[in-house]
Amino acid sequence: MNNLQVVTYTSKYANDWNRFIMASKNGTFLCHRDFMEYHQDRFQDHSFLIYNDKKLVALFPANIKNHILYSHQGLTYAGLIIGKHASLELVFQIFQKLLETIDTLGIEEIIIKPSPKIYHLHPSDELDYLLFKVQAELIRRDLTLSIDTGQTIDVYSSNRKRGLKKAQKNELLIKEEQDFELFWNQILIPNLEEKHGVEPVHTLDEIRYLKSKFPKNIRQFNVYKDKQLVAGTTIFETVKVAHAQYISANNTKQKLGSLDLLFHHLIHEVFASKPYFDFGVCSVNQGKQINSGLQAWKESFGASSVSQDFYSVFPKNHHLLNHTLI
Incomplete structure (x- = not known):
């Protein structure tokens, strides 16, 4: 087992956070602290850094509201941000440790909106599998219209x-x-x-x-x-x-x-x-309907659909990750 430590973000970790974002598999400038904090008065930040043997290996941008942890209401996307060289086993352990920590804080639910895959610098679908394992519930799915310029x-x-x-x-x-x-x-x-x-x-x-x-x-x-x-x-x-x-x-x-x-x-x-030109979402009403005029206009340039999912996760389900690797 790796020596993992989950640390609640404070400003003293800003430089570590920002360096990691720019060298991660799936982070973008939207998760940089300078971007996250332009509207800090609207959100109670409750982000986490995960260290392995004192080396930063993952970030979880988040805010808390009414005892629910959101990743992150002030961002278009967030989720678990992981390093380029993190193994599958390490990511499993990171996520389990994160859920365990959040559970001990008395937080009963997490809303996670992972970044769409078109933003990933390297394949990083580990979180998709982990959400399946902890029986996360898909609560919303937006559609954005993007062009594959290749x-x-x-x-x-x-x-x-x-x-x-x-x-x-x-x-x-x-x-x-x-x-x-x-x-x-x-x-x-x-x-x-x-x-x-x-x-x-x-x-x-x-x-x-x-x-x-x-x-x-x-x-x-x-x-x-x-x-x-x-x-x-x-x-x-x-x-x-x-x-x-x-x-x-x-x-x-x-x-x-x-x-x-x-x-x-x-x-x-x-x-x-x-690689991609993204026109933005065409879904409305929490993803339940499509603005057909907007959808048709964006498709008329050659764009096609990319989904963005929102999940509800119960931290207490961290035990469901036990014995995943056999």
């Missing part, structure tokens, strides 16, 4: 092709910007308010702060017609995925083809070397 993308719908021709005829200009104010205030906030009665997940100040911390990972692309902003998208870029965090355009998008040109440019030029 395949020939020749499935644009007729609408997208017409839109691209309109955009080229209208001589639209695409620019990468370093600030988000125009897009947030002129396009994104008004559209979300009008169509859905909501605000962006990130305020303007928050997205600016995150950009200052992750300048190579958070990028803004705007579309202009005669120097007038008409559309844009905010991209969260990881090693393998360019993810469209926000997409919005004014009411001229059909006439001008602004989004058609923007995403053609991003997919085929800016992020052509990325």
